[in-house]
Amino acid sequence: MIHLRRGGIRADIRRVDTEAAFVDALLEEEWDLILSDYNLPGYSGLAALDKLRALGKIIPFILVSGEIGEDIAVQAMRNGASDYLLKSNLARLAPAAMMAIEANRTRLAKQHADLELSQSRQQIRELAQHLQTSIEQERAAIAREIHDDVGGALTAVKLDLAWIARHATTPALAEHAQQAMEAVTMAHEAAQRIMHNLRPAILEQGLVAALQWMTDRFAKRTGITTTFRTSHDQLTLSAGVPLVAYRFAQEALTNVSKHAQASRVSVDLAQAGGVLSIEVSDNGRGLNDDDLAKARSFGIRGLRERAETVGGWVDISSGTDGTTLILSVPLSGPENGFLDAVTPELLDTPLGSEGDPDDPTTWGHLQ
Template identity: 30%
Template sequence: MAAPVNESDGMPEILRVLIVEDEESDAELAARELRRAGFQPVWNRVETEEAFLEHLGRSYDVILSDNRLPQFSAAQALSHVRALGSDIPFVVVSAAIGEEQAVALLRAGAADYLMKDRLSRLGEAIRHALEQKRLREQAQAAQDALRRLNEELERRIAERTVELEQANRSLAHELAERRRIEHVLRQSEAELERRVARRTSELKQSQERLRSLASELTLTEERERRRLAGELHDYLAQLLVLGRIKLQQIHQQISDQRAAAALKEVDQIFHDSLDYTRSVMAELAPPMLQEFGLASALCWLAERMRTHGLTVEVITQAVMPKPVEDHTVLLFQSVRELLFNVVKHAGTSQATVTVGCTPKGELEVTVEDRGCGFDPASVAMGHAGGQLKQFGLFSVRERMEAMGGCMMIESTPGCGSRIVLRVPCDPPEQAPDGAANRAAAHDDAGESKVPVIPLGQRPARVLLVDDHAMVREGLRRVLEHYDDLTVVGEAADGWEALEAMRSVRPDVVVMDVNMPRLDGIAATTRIKQEMPNMAVIGLSVVNTESMQEAMRAAGAAAFVSKECAASELYQAIQTALSPPACNGGARNGVTEPDR
């Protein structure tokens, strides 16, 4: 049964809302959030299919729907909206929804989906959906105007044809009139050519604007994905890591078997949540692309494609030009789309991605397969591969041309396909002066206030480096339980770590990898240049093999996942401070868990 209409006064923007929700309190919360976002909601609530269909014929600006009601669902409501041909923005607001179901709703036409415990983004999502609707209406209006112009042009051409036929009949009888008509025809042709040239120019400009818009939309989507991945890494993942550290500390102090078993179950929940968070972060913004560039990201993508039944070989040159940052994102997205095209249409389980440099200094990426192939001319004309494949190749071509590059297609039915992407690159950077880039040398005797006492006769001095204060505090509490260790300082980024290292002279630095300003990899490189015998332990939420190899290459003695810090960090420090590590032969393996 519909709730009474809420008519609040004084709000700057009236918003007519149909809420599909079986809990009136949740509907009230949504309306309250809309008021906070600057809207004046005028809303009705329904919870059955009959009531929804009754209200669907009325005028609403947006529909908010719970994912699942006792007798109804968001999917059913969305199907009714689309069956009527309505373009009303449809936003799913749910307490719990699976990723696959959310993607299915978005593909079915939903504008967005939100979790009920994240309603602070509701106003932004509504504005975005309304803006998208407005843009679609403008685009439709532009298409209608273009159609009317074409019809008018055809009508004028038809009328002109009639005039010409009448003129030809007159020319048979009057030679003098023929000269006059020929003059009129020349003028008409000139005018027509001028109009065609003007229209051609307008169409080219429109095409360039659409191409630029498509590229910007892709970049905007990627920036938003990076922002979301950053939020997950900087907050949710760190909280989960800290929770695991504290649980492991509590577990060491509890002797009751039932309590210990319960804590172990909770720890497993934290572990699974952290794995899922890492997976979502990787899907939103592959860390390889941000941290190590296009080649590493393509290797990561090749591993991911195995889950779709496609084995991808990645071949890269030893030295490659560096593309513009935005170009890197678009290239990665384009290669991913081409590989999914191979999965869907090529009928093969193998593909090759080659990354290299052209003689002109352009970056060249080639995606090749030995599948069923296709006719490039037929695809260009819209007769092969289906609409999705045509749109994918068209989208990739538009991206390349917007970047000043190009896409070339080589394919023959039955003989596989070879698609080449080329983009210009930045000019090579001038190698910086080594003295300017290297940390200034410091006089150990003049700056260090630490008494020179052999390591075996005093506790080992530890410097904690992490941009999250909560994690530093958790690590400090872990290490405080050991009498042979003492935490002598903390730093929130790589630059602070360098300063702290010079002032407190630690024996070992526990270094987070992902940090602002100067990350852990660069900071470790600088530390090892300045103090080769300094032991560094890498630490990160993202514990991929590439991340571990990068820290080892920078000089780290070991790498420990943050979630295992409570059980593994102490042993890693002891191993790093063993005589082989102190004599410059640091062990570059990942510390095995001390269970």
């Protein structure tokens, strides 16, 4: 007490000398510091330190002894003691106490900040999950409206133009009707393509079939040699996973066509050890650190955020011989069903049977 006051510390002190009293004191109040003699009647400073740890209390603990060996001092520090002092050198008590208290306050502040950061990250993940669900719901609704309103209107106009062409009284009128029919056909195909991009009906056939169709179409559209490989003919996946995997491959191939300057690309789908993985590799120019560090580089960032919604992650490796993107998704966990809410009301009503001639599916049931 005297040495603390000499050091400028005014403290409320409670003295205990048994384990029971020590535990009661810990449970009754919040303490800034514990000073413990090494030898106590029927008790010891190291036992008090162990009890403090067992109770989960984070309080600075200074061990004081008349004579303490180096081994014991090391053991005390390893067990969580803030410091140890010899009774012959209690002039250090006040500075050691202040240092221990300040260090503990810093540690608690860091723990609080880490907790807040963890909670913030969790909230961001939940928000990203909610946004992805909302986006897919909106996509499905827009696709339905395009099919029901635009598609229906274009079909009606096409039928009327066909009637006009059949009953045209002059060759010029018949030719104009035929040209109008061709324009309507192009608009109808565009509507089908937009609907597919909004909500790919091909996923009804399974992820393997969807990726095979995507890569074939990508090769035809871009002229880039594209290879699709898989270890499975069929995969049983949670409702949210196929769409996330499909969008990942779609975005990765889009990046290849826009930026990679590649002549070859491969897409590999595998399931092993309870993890689904999709690897998209190209032989393009590769990515450098500046590309990945761009403030508005949302492509890669979007892939990672989408992967996190199903508990997955994205790995990137890039060099002069090309770039590889890998999506990995554990096939267990509550995250994998996050898109279940998209399917019941929005997607169960039939949308019709006419479709893109290049699309092997129809718009009957979007799931």
